[in-house]
Amino acid sequence: DQQVKQNSPSLSVQEGRISILNCDYTNSMFDYFLWYKKYPAEGPTFLISISSIKDKNEDGRFTVFLNKSAKHLSLHIVPSQPGDSAVYFCAASEGGGADGLTFGKGTHLIIQP
Amino acid sequence: EAGVTQFPSHSVIEKGQTVTLRCDPISGHDNLYWYRRVMGKEIKFLLHFVKESKQDESGMPNNRFLAERTGGTYSTLKVQPAELEDSGVYFCASSQGGFYGYTFGSGTRLTVV
Numbered sequence: 001d002q003q004v005k006q007n008s009p010s011l012s013v014q015e016g017r018i019s020i021l022n023c024d025y026t027n028s029m030f031d032y033f034l035w036y037k038k039y040p041a042e043g044p045t046f047l048i049s050i051s052s053i054k055d056k057n058e059d060g061r062f063t064v065f066l067n068k069s070a071k072h073l074s075l076h077i078v079p080s081q082p083g084d085s086a087v088y089f090c091a092a093s094e095g096g097g098a099d100g101l102t103f104g105k106g107t108h109l110i111i112q113p
Numbered sequence: 114e115a116g117v118t119q120f121p122s123h124s125v126i127e128k129g130q131t132v133t134l135r136c137d138p139i140s141g142h143d144n145l146y147w148y149r150r151v152m153g154k155e156i157k158f159l160l161h162f163v164k165e166s167k168q169d170e171s172g173m174p175n176n177r178f179l180a181e182r183t184g185g186t187y188s189t190l191k192v193q194p195a196e197l198e199d200s201g202v203y204f205c206a207s208s209q210g211g212f213y214g215y216t217f218g219s220g221t222r223l224t225v226v
Contacts, residue, residue, distance in 0.1 A: 042220075043219050043220055044119070089156060098208070099148065100159065100161050101156075103148075103157070104155055106155070
């Protein structure tokens with residue numbers, strides 16, 4: 001029973017365009033959502049997060065949108081750069097983020113020149 | 114500031130043997146987490162320490178897995194006896210109190226043959 005779903009295993013985007021990564025969840029008790037970025041042979045790196053009391057959080061080129069009624073969140077990267085090529089994981093928590101996280105399977109983002 | 118350190122980075126053992134993974138969190142981080150990613154699947158939560166106490170071990174697969182954090186500093190995760198399905202990448206992460214985004218280590222790739 002997967003509580004966090006990333007239905008696109010991979011996504012290819014041209015450099016300079018917008019990358020949109022999607023994530024759906026089923027557990028209505030989740031109150032904190034995060035995106036992590038992972039390069040091969042490295043651990044996940046925290047990218048951006050959002051609390052369930054907000055619907056948008058922005059940090060530079062990265063924006064996360066949360067639609068609680070649809071149980072859906074998305075990560076927008078604009079403009080996309082070659083260094084953004086990585087696997088992106090969506091994660092969620094019930095305890096405000098201090099407890100264990102539930103991860104999705106990840107989306108491999110490929111930025112094409 | 115040193116990051117989260119895990120060793121070994123790789124381990125290949127035979128089914129039935131014992132393996133001990135080690136994690137050194139960032140100095141001063143009371144929260145320490147263990148996660149596991151089986152090939153191509155999501156990163157799954159195993160357990161959470163607050164200092165030397167197990168806050169949540171609901172993700173531990175079975176009693177072949179034993180985690181310790183003596184003195185509230187480094188942590189070890191022992192698998193005894195190892196089975197084929199234990200293969201995967203084991204990640205450790207640490208954080209300060211509250212939530213500031215976990216810092217993950219690079220992981221230990223465990224292969225059981």
